[in-house]
Amino acid sequence: MYNQLIKICPNTLEKVSFRSLTTFKIGGIARYVCYPSSVDELTNLVMFCKEQKIDTFVLGGGSNILADDTGFLGVVICTKRLNEIALLSPCRVRAQAGAMMSALAHFCKTHGLSGAENLCGIPGTIGGAIVMNAGAFGGEIAKIVESVTYFENGKVETKKKSQLFFDYRKSIFTNRPNCVILSVVLRLKKSTPEFVQENLLRFITQRQASQNVGMPSAGSIFKKVNHESAAVYIQNCGLKGAKLGDAMVSNEHAGFIINTGRATSKQVLSLIEKIKQEVKLKYGVELEVEIVVL
Ligand SMILES: Cc1cc2nc3c(=O)[nH]c(=O)nc-3n(C[C@H](O)[C@H](O)[C@H](O)COP(=O)(O)OP(=O)(O)OC[C@H]3O[C@@H](n4cnc5c(N)ncnc54)[C@H](O)[C@@H]3O)c2cc1C
Known part of the structure; x- marks a missing residue:
């Protein structure tokens, strides 16, 4: 199978730990990880896996994922090499799915385009951001999307934002594992590099003040409830610092679970359950998990 995969996608690795593939640094072994460097390679790969009935998982930056300790026997398709960003017209940018949000922010700054600054600190790809409708500081990526091009059922399709x-934290791509986002067109506002840079600094400073957990994590574990951050409920239940093995509720941001060493997915999932139970008991509120459990 490895020989067949490298014929389609030369950048294929065997037996890679999810510890090195995800920001949580948790999880077992991925049997194969492919890094297509063209859309043709990616689509051929998807078609091959479909024909061979091999499970696939699309990975962006791995910043919203808790991978299981038992690993994944199929093919992980990582988009990180599909990362071109181009100016289409004075206010429109096309980014391939694997472009990192930080690279997009840098590109926008260089071209004096405003609108994506609040998203610059999200440690994932634009593809992952579309799936999750990632957001920060009151704005979501949806606000600047014009269209998304994706591959599904052997066809490339483009859909407009509408x-x-x-x-909130979802799009038509959420829970649609056989669909791969290829690229996104964004519409921004003409501004100046200086103005964009000023905004970037402001958002980075705010992020460092509120999210500087400094340990492996997958960001916020739970979605907001009634427009309130889940962190507020968790903190008020006295759960900051609660620990199960090496999985711990962050002392800096109660919405984050951090991996303090060799945490397992089992420990994280048990801690999630404990948090849900305590919040439900004290506030009658049902917390909903935001991260993707693989
Ligand atoms: C420190 C930290 C801070 C964070 N702060 C924020 C924040 O402020 N706001 C926020 O919204 N999130 C935040 N996150 C969570 C995470 O960064 C975002 O959800 C991000 O958008 C995920 O992108 P990714 O490329 O890492 O996706 P991944 O984690 O790799 O994947 C997430 C999901 O998207 C799917 N996917 C990824 N790429 C594609 C593609 N091309 N086609 C189809 N499916 C795809 C995957 O299969 C998976 O289901 C934070 C995470 C961390 C670790």
């Missing part, structure tokens, strides 16, 4: 049904 057809993507963005909502």
Whole structure:
């Protein structure tokens, strides 16, 4: 199988730990990880896996994922090499799915384009951001999306924003594992590099003040409830610092679970359950997990 995969995608690795593939640094072994460097390679790979009935998982930056300790026997398709960003017209940018949000922010700054500054500190790819409708500081990526091009059922399709049904931390791509986002067109506002840089600094400073957990994590574990951060409920239950093995509720940001060493997915999932139970008991509130459990 490895020989067949490298014929389609030369950048294929065997037996890679999810510890090195995710920001949580948790999880077992991924049997194969492919890094296609062209859309053709990616689509051929998806078609090959479909024909061979091999499970696939699309990975962006791995910043919103808790991978299981038992690993994944199929093919992980990582988009990170599909990372071109280009100016289409004075206010429109096309980014391939694997472009990092930080690279997008840098590109926008260089071209004096404003609108994505609040998203610059999200440690993932633009593809992952679309799936999750990532957001920060009151703004979501949906706000600047014009269209998304994706591959599904052997066809490349493009949909306009109005057809993507963005909502809080979801889009039509959420829970749609056989669909791969290829690229995104964003519409921004003409500004100056100086103005964009000023905004970037402001958002980075705010992020460092509120999220500087400094340990492996997957960001916020739970979605907001009634427009309130889940961290508020968790903190008020006295759960900051609560620990199960090496999985711990961050002392800096109660919405984050951090991996303090060799945490397992089992420990994280048990800690999630404990948090849910305590918040439900004290506030009658049902917390909903935001991260993707693989
Ligand atoms: C320190 C830290 C801070 C964070 N802060 C924020 C924040 O402020 N706001 C926020 O919203 N999130 C935040 N996150 C969570 C995370 O960074 C975002 O959800 C991000 O958008 C995920 O992107 P990714 O490329 O890492 O996706 P991944 O984690 O790799 O994948 C997430 C999901 O998207 C799917 N996916 C990824 N790429 C594609 C593609 N091309 N096609 C189809 N499916 C795909 C995956 O299969 C998976 O289901 C934070 C995480 C960390 C670790």
